[in-house]
Amino acid sequence: MKKNFAVVLTVAAVVAAGAGGARYLKNDTAQAVAPTTAPGPTVVELAASEISEVRKTDLRFNVPLAGTLRPVDQTTLKSEVAAKVSEVLVQEGQPVKKGDVLVRLDTEDLETRLNERVANLESAKAQLVLAEKNRSMKLSLQQKGYAAQASVNEVESSYRAAQASVRAQQAQVDLARKALEEAVVKAPMDGFVSERAVNPGDKVPVDGKLLTLIDLAKLEIEAPVPTNEIALVAVGQKASFRVPGIEGREFSGRVERINPTTKAGSRSIPVYIRVENGDQVLRGGMFASGDIVVREVKEVVAVPPEAVRGDADRKYVLKLDGGKIARQSVEVSEDATATLVAVKSGLSEGDTVVSAPSIILEPGTPVRIGGK
Template sequence: MKRFVLLLLVAGLAGGGYYGYRHYYNGGEPARASAPAGPRTVPVEVAAVEVMTVNEEVEALGTLAADESIVIAPEIAGRVVALGFREGERVKAGQELVKLDTAILDAELKQAMADLGLARDTNDRLKGLVSRGSGTQVALDESAARLASSEARVQLAKAKLAQSTLVAPFNGVVGLRSVGIGDYVSVGKQLITLTNIDPIKIDFRVPEIYLSRVKVGQPVQVRVDAAPDKPFAGKIFAIDPVVDVNGRAIRLRATVPNPDLALKPGLFARLSIIVDQRENAIVVPEMAVVPDGIGKMIYVAENGKARRVPVELGKRLPGKVEVVGGLKPGMQIVTAGQMRLRDGAAIAIKDAIVRTSQL
């Protein structure tokens, strides 16, 4: 029995050795399972290079200010008898705002006119007498002086009467009043404010390096926190000829149309000024840019392969970036899967695969 078992064991070892020799060796060398199928492709996503207009902008902060703002105050004392406005409403130039009582002024004017008439008649009679040789030149000179004085008193009475009515010197919006009908006001008492905020002004500063790139009439975009979703367009109105030595900045003033009075003086504003505009600029998705040891690069899809192209970047946009050197219009760039690529690697565009499968 032992011999029989030993014989079976030897036969099994011999059969296994023969099987291994036939399947794993061929002429004394290891047999190769199969030949390589070809270079391995990397699935990627691509996008076309965009061509668009890119604006080079400088950001600034500023404060809104009224185009004109004054305090309406009387030049003479008197009692208020009428108000020709409502608080917060628009008024036009020449519109009556406050009217003072003129009873005393009217009487003073009538008296001055009567004195003037008498002085004129007296002067005319003295002229006749002097011409006939029965009057004196001294009396005529005194009469002429009284006539001139009477004329001056008439002019003064008329000026005071005109000052009894306060009118708007320009178009604007009146503020809150501090006077009412029946109040007695003294000379110089502040009654109301008149403000012109259409257009409205913005004072701001930019670094001195932009001195040669800003000019009068240049457009600006304005945003305020009070209306964050509504941009406003304006223009540079004036540039201060003196550079601020403390901040090394240029002081500028812009005007913004404000027909609906949405902008108010004192608001904080953010401005954007276009200092340069580049037509036909090349723009790519920001995700397509890959950093390397010395700069930035992008993979370009050409003839089923990825070509590594060093690029020079320009202005950054939301989700995109301008390329100022390295790419040309019409190129297909890799936007996804580029981290597994190397220069010259074979690629398979996912979009093309999906379209083929759908057909």
């Protein structure tokens, strides 16, 4: 009878535990029973790379450019006379100033030629003096009736021929003097010597190449633009570019000219980008690549295109609101680049959205950011 009483007591204890919580019995047959609770919603952890903060920014629409830098101002110095090179005072890469003496040509033959022409001029002047005296005498005799008209005409003709001879010889002297002056070749502008074509002792003909000078202060890029994009490009637009070998620096320029025809053998039109190179870090012949900014939209709310979901009729983003996911309808603009799309309405600066397109979360899902 005692045994049956113990069994009834154990069952009652279990029932009591299920109704009101845990009960602990000293009887050896009693068991501890714990209460049960329903599990809460699972918190999803997002990495910092999977979210984006909504911000205002400027959107730039670009046309790619690629081309070679070349100096705007460059000149090839040539010999104005046929002579032997006496001195070359500069080397390749050397900076020069306007008016600096660069090359001297041998002047011995030039001086001899000048002296000869000066002598010819003096002779012509003497002949003119004689012709003028004969003319005056004939005219005087004609007035007295002692000279025929034919003889007067003859001395008049001789006089005019002597005048022409003086003028011709004077021109020859001027040319000889100019040639002597041009035997000293001076820099016509500030710049650098990019090529030296002669050495002392060389004989150069008229128009023989001596030196090439370039000015690095102003450069330009000739960039071919496809014909299907050339309508977007206009004179005055800004450009930015980079140059291999000069890392960590971006250079700027602007569209200076647009060629009216396509480049031979291609379907592209050359566009010329003017570049100011005050510090002269850029050099002619360097390759440049970058973009021409054809349009710019200022201060717009923008998100990565991966953050925008939905279809053409209804677009939305997954927005973080109070630690939970909310589905926020948005209206997007046609202004979009490869990395950002403008949002007309639905978001404000400072909002946070899910930018990883592979993440699909239901509204109300609690989330936390990794590392926070």
